Amino acid sequence: MRHSTGRHRRTRTLSIAAAVAVAAGAGGVYLGLSNGGAQAASTTVTVSSTAQLESAVKSATAGTVIQVRAGTYYPTATLKSTANGTSSARITLRAYGSEKVKIDGSKLPAGSWLAGIYGDYWTVSDLTFQNSPAQGFVVTSSVGGVFKNLVTAKNGDSGFTLRGDGTTNNLVQNLDSYGNYDPAGHGQNADGIAIKFGSGTGNKVTGARLYNNSDDGLDLWQFSSPVTIEHSWAFGNGKNRWNDSAFEGNGNGYKLGGGGVTVAHVVNNNAAWDNTLNGFTENSNPGAIVLNRNTAYANAEAGFYFATGKARLARNLAVSNKGGLSKLSSATVSAANNWDSGVSTPSFKTTDATTAYSARKSDGSLPATTFLTTGSTTIGSTMN
Ligand SMILES: [Ca+2]
Numbered sequence: 500m501r502h503s504t505g506r507h508r509r510t511r512t513l514s515i516a517a518a519v520a521v522a523a524g525a526g527g528v529y530l531g532l533s534n535g536g537a538q539a540a541s542t543t544v545t546v547s548s549t550a551q552l553e554s555a556v557k558s559a560t561a562g563t564v565i566q567v568r569a570g571t572y573y574p575t576a577t578l579k580s581t582a583n584g585t586s587s588a589r590i591t592l593r594a595y596g597s598e599k600v601k602i603d604g605s606k607l608p609a610g611s612w613l614a615g616i617y618g619d620y621w622t623v624s625d626l627t628f629q630n631s632p633a634q635g636f637v638v639t640s641s642v643g644g645v646f647k648n649l650v651t652a653k654n655g656d657s658g659f660t661l662r663g664d665g666t667t668n669n670l671v672q673n674l675d676s677y678g679n680y681d682p683a684g685h686g687q688n689a690d691g692i693a694i695k696f697g698s699g700t701g702n703k704v705t706g707a708r709l710y711n712n713s714d715d716g717l718d719l720w721q722f723s724s725p726v727t728i729e730h731s732w733a734f735g736n737g738k739n740r741w742n743d744s745a746f747e748g749n750g751n752g753y754k755l756g757g758g759g760v761t762v763a764h765v766v767n768n769n770a771a772w773d774n775t776l777n778g779f780t781e782n783s784n785p786g787a788i789v790l791n792r793n794t795a796y797a798n799a800e801a802g803f804y805f806a807t808g809k810a811r812l813a814r815n816l817a818v819s820n821k822g823g824l825s826k827l828s829s830a831t832v833s834a835a836n837n838w839d840s841g842v843s844t845p846s847f848k849t850t851d852a853t854t855a856y857s858a859r860k861s862d863g864s865l866p867a868t869t870f871l872t873t874g875s876t877t878i879g880s881t882m883n
Pocket residue numbers: 686687688714715747748749
């Protein structure tokens with residue numbers, strides 16, 4: 500019924516801009532127009548209560564746009580969908596305009612994820628997912644997802660997760676993921692972002708801040724296809740911030756493998772500081788991991804730990820890491836990094852990290868900072 504109404508309206512108003520939409524009441528259903536007459540009409544749903552949000556996610560289909568009004572929402576069951584969008588009729592879940600929306604898991608049953616997406620071609624943007632009893636936001640075997648300007652904070656396991664075979668061409672852009680901690684595991688599992696236990700090419704993380712999590716900033720454990728990680732910061736992970744007397748968090752900035760897979764991830768222009776283990780580590784992945792222009796500063800173990808594999812490291816910068824600048828195997832390729840002979844170490848403009856915690860720019864990109872910048876055009880992260 501809804502669908503046929505949308506079709507009918509489209510045929511009557513083909514020449515009218517896509518912005519035209521007909522309101523069906525406050526918090527109700529809007530029947531809008533998609534670009535181009537050949538496509539199915541999109542359905543825009545604006546929600547302002549938890550019940551409306553739960554219903555809208557449950558009934559989303561290709562072309563559905565769910566806009567969430569300002570406020571804090573408390574789902575009583577995991578927000579879950581197996582629906583697929585398409586590349587031309589995506590399924591979108593986002594804040595309404597520039598309104599501030601928090602989706603809070605504190606009323607979920609123990610062990611529940613806050614959100615679980617199993618379909619393809621979703622766009623989820625400008626939302627906070629917090630206080631889940633387990634994982635915050637989990638994407639399973641999805642194709643073509645865009646997850647932009649999200650916050651995943653203070654969840655009971657990893658903040659943001661991509662997992663499963665068939666995880667292909669997903670973009671995670673401008674994620675803030677912090678304060679995640681799994682009390683059941685004494686902190687040993689909760690990463691800022693986990694891309695684990697799966698496969699599929701074309702996945703990219705960019706513009707992330709991954710910090711103050713109980714386990715690692717980013718973890719690629721047993722993900723057997725290359726992932727691209729760029730322009731991201733991981734800091735303050737692995738500290739016992741929860742007074743857990745049996746704390747088991749790890750605390751690598753970037754854990755780039757493990758679990759017996761050999762995979763050449765691509766890790767460019769990132770920074771790691773103040774983590775309790777290594778800034779960047781292969782974590783037993785023997786693959787030819789590529790690392791260019793990353794910076795590791797003041798981590799408790801090595802800046803770059805690639806002691807068993809075939810990583811290729813170039814133009815990286817390591818300073819003041821307590822376990823050494825780098826630990827490399829004889830099979831690594833290391834050139835033009837500041838630990839290589841004849842390469843000088845440029846000075847940081849500042850080691851005051853305050854601005855790294857600042858609000859993001861209006862488009863969601865990282866805040867401007869001179870922290871850990873050097874002005875060098877050849878070595879280290881550009882911190883943007
Ligand atoms: Ca761990």
